[in-house]
Amino acid sequence: MSDGKQIRRGRCLCGSVQYEVEGEPRIVAHCHCEDCQRLTGAGHSTGAMFPTDKFQLTGPVATYQLQSENGNQVTRVFCPSCGSPIFGRNTAMEGYLTISLGTFDDSSKFTPEVVVFARNRNPWDSMDESIETYDAQPHWNPRDGA
Ligand SMILES: [Zn+2]
Numbered sequence: 001m002s003d004g005k006q007i008r009r010g011r012c013l014c015g016s017v018q019y020e021v022e023g024e025p026r027i028v029a030h031c032h033c034e035d036c037q038r039l040t041g042a043g044h045s046t047g048a049m050f051p052t053d054k055f056q057l058t059g060p061v062a063t064y065q066l067q068s069e070n071g072n073q074v075t076r077v078f079c080p081s082c083g084s085p086i087f088g089r090n091t092a093m094e095g096y097l098t099i100s101l102g103t104f105d106d107s108s109k110f111t112p113e114v115v116v117f118a119r120n121r122n123p124w125d126s127m128d129e130s131i132e133t134y135d136a137q138p139h140w141n142p143r144d145g146a
């Protein structure tokens, strides 16, 4: 049970994109950056970062590429039929992808650990203040630390 081999599944709104991912996320974060607000149409995105090689996806996807504030290449992957944002990749974190938490079949089991880009947070988007909060993107590498 607790050998870290847990398989979690998720899907887009219409169900044509499905995925599964093995193990535990490296980190779960809320992001208030402007790109995430536009992507989600809400006050922030919430994503769980997993190693790319633990992730398997079925179904057709569309991608959109943009450059982040720090000049990294960001790829957003979504369902071309219903538009659900499934995951994102960032060249700053090769080998990892960040799955949109709300697309998991059971996202209630995750615990967000950090809030990033709090400087872009709207007054109507109140958050749990006990979560570690950063004004922008901290210099953080998923290969560092525990
Ligand atoms: Zn869909």
Ligand SMILES: [Zn+2]
Binding pocket: 031, 032, 033, 034, 035, 036, 037, 045, 117
């Ligand atoms: Zn963001």
